[in-house]
Amino acid sequence: MMVRYLGIFLVGCSTLNKETDPNGTVFESEQGDSHILQVGDTTAASYFLRSDKNELVLIDTGGSDNNPVLAQLAAEGATPEDVQKIFLTHAHGNHIGGIHLFPNAEIYALETERNALLEKEIVLDVGLTNHQILSLGNSELEIIAVPGHSMGNAAYRFDDILIMGDSAIASSSSTIEPILSNSDDPILAHDSLIVLKEDVLSRQIEFAYMLFSHSEPLSGIEALLAYE
Numbered sequence: 470m471m472v473r474y475l476g477i478f479l480v481g482c483s484t485l486n487k488e489t490d491p492n493g494t495v496f497e498s499e500q501g502d503s504h505i506l507q508v509g510d511t512t513a514a515s516y517f518l519r520s521d522k523n524e525l526v527l528i529d530t531g532g533s534d535n536n537p538v539l540a541q542l543a544a545e546g547a548t549p550e551d552v553q554k555i556f557l558t559h560a561h562g563n564h565i566g567g568i569h570l571f572p573n574a575e576i577y578a579l580e581t582e583r584n585a586l587l588e589k590e591i592v593l594d595v596g597l598t599n600h601q602i603l604s605l606g607n608s609e610l611e612i613i614a615v616p617g618h619s620m621g622n623a624a625y626r627f628d629d630i631l632i633m634g635d636s637a638i639a640s641s642s643s644t645i646e647p648i649l650s651n652s653d654d655p656i657l658a659h660d661s662l663i664v665l666k667e668d669v670l671s672r673q674i675e676f677a678y679m680l681f682s683h684s685e686p687l688s689g690i691e692a693l694l695a696y697e
């Protein structure tokens with residue numbers, strides 16, 4: 470049976486002084502019918518989720534050069550034309566540069582990022598609203614507005630995994646902080662992390678991981694709960 474994927478690209482805007490394998494695996498988790506795989510490295514990561522529906526979905530596209538998703542697709546016996554949906558975190562080039570590689574995909578992002586995407590000549594097919602939830606097989610994909618890094622910047626919740634994108638970056642001491650470089654409004658980025666903290670605190674979800682575009686993943690969300 471052809472496996473189904475939600476591939477999520479988290480590619481960011483900061484510079485990391487770290488040697489990584491662009492075709493490596495940053496994170497992988499399998500629970501029930503769902504499978505999330507982050508490929509690439511922490512400058513150009515991607516995620517694939519499997520579910521019981523025949524879907525191939527990405528979150529962010531990575532850049533146009535040495536795109537790690539292409540190798541992963543080939544390894545799984547799929548082609549770029551098989552990608553059906555791309556969910557974007559925001560309109561920065563290292564997150565959207567590879568979008569032309571997946572010609573059949575519908576483009577999703579927060580409606581508030583539409584104009585920023587248009588400036589990059591990307592037309593949003595579906596503008597989402599904060600906390601909108603989409604079903605992917607038996608899994609939930611929820612978009613969460615975290616404005617500041619860009620005004621329409623988003624995180625995503627895939628079941629119990631919080632995909633932060635460029636909403637924050639983790640340090641080697643497992644704390645998190647907003648990404649300040651190339652951010653539209655760093656003060657708002659900070660405030661939005663506080664709002665996100667209060668939001669997840671109010672939920673009956675035991676989060677398993679937080680994933681970042683430009684740092685290693687963290688277990689749980691303690692780092693977010695400790696942010697102030």
Ligand SMILES: [Zn+2]
Nearest residue numbers: 481482561635
């Ligand atoms: Zn960015």
